[in-house]
Amino acid sequence: MRLLRVSAVTFCLLAAWAIPSAAQEKSDAATVRALELKWTESYKQRRVDVLSSLLAEDFVITIEDGSTYSKTGYISHSAEDSVHVEVAEMSDIKVRMHGNTAVLTGAYHERGTSKGKGYEYHDRFTDIWMKIGGKWQVVASHYSVPTK
DSSP states (O other): OHHHHHHHHHHHHHHHHHHHHHHHHHHHHHHHHHHHHHHHHHHHTTOHHHHHHHEEEEEEEEOTTSOEEEHHHHHHHHTOTTEEEEEEEEEEEEEEEETTEEEEEEEEEEEEEETTEEEEEEEEEEEEEEEETTEEEEEEEEEEOOOO
């Protein structure tokens, strides 16, 4: 009987530890998802200040043609007056948490003009967010064009 009671107490203690952890993971996933959408909207509106706060100092992005850009290069591109983003939307976003790291995957659609010429992208993306100094920031991003 004593063993059953000890097992029950152990189970309760483990459950009490796991429940807040699971709740925190759900909360972090929702936070990162909201930050992902904020990043997209800030890019569309050319809000360099917001972009700068969301990107880690060692951020790197790989775009459709295989080119890579650092935080500075990405922000410079985002601020270009010759680019006007009309549509920037995400769908099919999935968030997977791994401690202080979040992996987001999904679909991305962008339409606009660059140097007076229209463009349109339909991509898939993978973004990696990390909690750095208590703050979620994106450290890496990869965009590719799906083959059909």
